[in-house]
Amino acid sequence: MSATATTTFAGLLVETFSRDRVFAPFERAFAKFHEGTQDWPNEEPLGKGRTFGIRTKDAHSTGSVSEASGTTPTLRQPEVLQANVDAVQVVGAVGWTELMLSAGQGLGSLGPDVLTDHIDMVTRNSTQALNRLSLGHGTARLAAVEAGTSSATTFVCRLPEHLVQLRDNMTIDFYDTDTGGSKQGATETISDLDFETRTVTIGNSRSLTAGWGVYQALTSAISTYGVGPFGLRAWADNGGLTSAIAGLTRSGNPGVNANVIQAASGTLLYSEKLMRKAIHRIFFKCGMEPDEAWCNKGIISEHLNHLVGDRIFMLTPGDSVPKYQIGHNERDIGFQYGGNFIPYKVDGDFPAREIVFLKKSMFRRHQLRPLNWIGDDSGIDGVAKAMLLQLPASGGGYELSKVALLLAMVNYGNRMPKSICAVRTVADEELGGDSVA
Numbered sequence: 001m002s003a004t005a006t007t008t009f010a011g012l013l014v015e016t017f018s019r020d021r022v023f024a025p026f027e028r029a030f031a032k033f034h035e036g037t038q039d040w041p042n043e044e045p046l047g048k049g050r051t052f053g054i055r056t057k058d059a060h061s062t063g064s065v066s067e068a069s070g071t072t073p074t075l076r077q078p079e080v081l082q083a084n085v086d087a088v089q090v091v092g093a094v095g096w097t098e099l100m101l102s103a104g105q106g107l108g109s110l111g112p113d114v115l116t117d118h119i120d121m122v123t124r125n126s127t128q129a130l131n132r133l134s135l136g137h138g139t140a141r142l143a144a145v146e147a148g149t150s151s152a153t154t155f156v157c158r159l160p161e162h163l164v165q166l167r168d169n170m171t172i173d174f175y176d177t178d179t180g181g182s183k184q185g186a187t188e189t190i191s192d193l194d195f196e197t198r199t200v201t202i203g204n205s206r207s208l209t210a211g212w213g214v215y216q217a218l219t220s221a222i223s224t225y226g227v228g229p230f231g232l233r234a235w236a237d238n239g240g241l242t243s244a245i246a247g248l249t250r251s252g253n254p255g256v257n258a259n260v261i262q263a264a265s266g267t268l269l270y271s272e273k274l275m276r277k278a279i280h281r282i283f284f285k286c287g288m289e290p291d292e293a294w295c296n297k298g299i300i301s302e303h304l305n306h307l308v309g310d311r312i313f314m315l316t317p318g319d320s321v322p323k324y325q326i327g328h329n330e331r332d333i334g335f336q337y338g339g340n341f342i343p344y345k346v347d348g349d350f351p352a353r354e355i356v357f358l359k360k361s362m363f364r365r366h367q368l369r370p371l372n373w374i375g376d377d378s379g380i381d382g383v384a385k386a387m388l389l390q391l392p393a394s395g396g397g398y399e400l401s402k403v404a405l406l407l408a409m410v411n412y413g414n415r416m417p418k419s420i421c422a423v424r425t426v427a428d429e430e431l432g433g434d435s436v437a
Contacts (some may be wrong), residue, residue, distance in 0.1 A: 056255025298431030
């Protein structure tokens with residue numbers, strides 16, 4: 001004779017589910033650089049886009065003359081380049097069946113109701129996409145293949161881009177060149193990301209070629225390839241990433257080139273001397289001094305490692321021994337120059353081995369529409385609350401499903417690219433795996 005056990009009379013028992021209102025974070029959801037762009041002055045790119053001038057040359061019809069030949073200098077002309085940008089559309093979509101909307105509320109959901117959960121998700125994902133694009137170089141490339149593969153379900157991402165802009169479950173396409181190329185093979189879905197080795201796992205075996213670019217796929221036939229605003233890395237470039245910007249070729253119009261410091265081969269050790277050189281480069285090119293610098297956490301680690309040997313522990317009143325606390329306050333990290341503090345701002349989507357100094361007042365946001373919901377009564381600026389639209393059926397009529405759509409229309413400009421200096425190929429042990437003495 002035996003007592004009733006959970007295994008012998010399992011049919012009587014119910015299963016109890018935890019109903020937390022918030023799921024624990026499972027990936028980076030910050031959009032720090034995008035948030036910073038909201039402080040830039042906005043100039044709407046109406047009509048055929050926004051045309052603005054970039055002053056590159058003065059006339060310099062000046063000089064000293066002798067008494068005998070006291071003539072005025074020959075009149076010469078200054079130069080202003082006309083750049084033009086159009087707004088780029090960034091869209092997010094989410095949908096539910098009518099049955100799911102009814103069943104996935106209240107006690108029918110493990111957490112928040114399915115409507116709230118998905119609205120929060122698409123808003124988060126759309127903001128992340130805007131952040132990646134605002135940091136990019138204009139082609140919407142997220143990563144690049146480091147080495148060729150043969151019938152493999154994995155590939156390694158090239159430095160400095162790393163895999164920091166990729167996400168699990170993201171659909172991606174491969175293109176052979178960053179501009180003017182063609183899609184290589186079918187759309188794939190990312191199933192795993194190994195941060196330490198920069199290895200991406202995809203759903204099917206593929207033979208990839210070194211240098212192929214990775215772009216987010218919107219559908220199995222359409223991707224973001226070649227459709228991106230001129231982000232920070234586009235303006236912080238002198239031709240290494242983009243041959244043209246805002247309708248101007250870099251080779252024919254060097255005035256649109258930023259200052260770039262990088263090693264001809266290998267890497268550069270992070271140092272105060274190197275950072276000071278970048279600041280001076282801006283000063284000698286346009287007479288300005290930067291007031292902000294953007295990088296990823298690897299550069300922050302190099303900054304701290306550069307200083308750790310100089311650490312001194314202080315005794316405060318009442319202390320008999322030092323507290324020996326270590327760490328840092330990220331908001332206080334930066335470069336003191338000319339009586340001004342240049343803060344180092346960190347974005348997790350920014351490449352490894354790179355830091356960009358800039359003059360914030362030279363940037364502009366060219367926005368026709370902020371990220372907002374599409375709806376029947378939305379007007380040109382959308383509505384603050386998500387509107388559920390009935391999904392049309394492919395054969396006519398409507399499905400028993402609803403969809404919500406987010407849309408932004410934005411681009412970015414800079415009035416003086418020479419006020420930017422990008423320091424690339426900085427030895428980065430944490431993200432780049434570089435050996436740093």
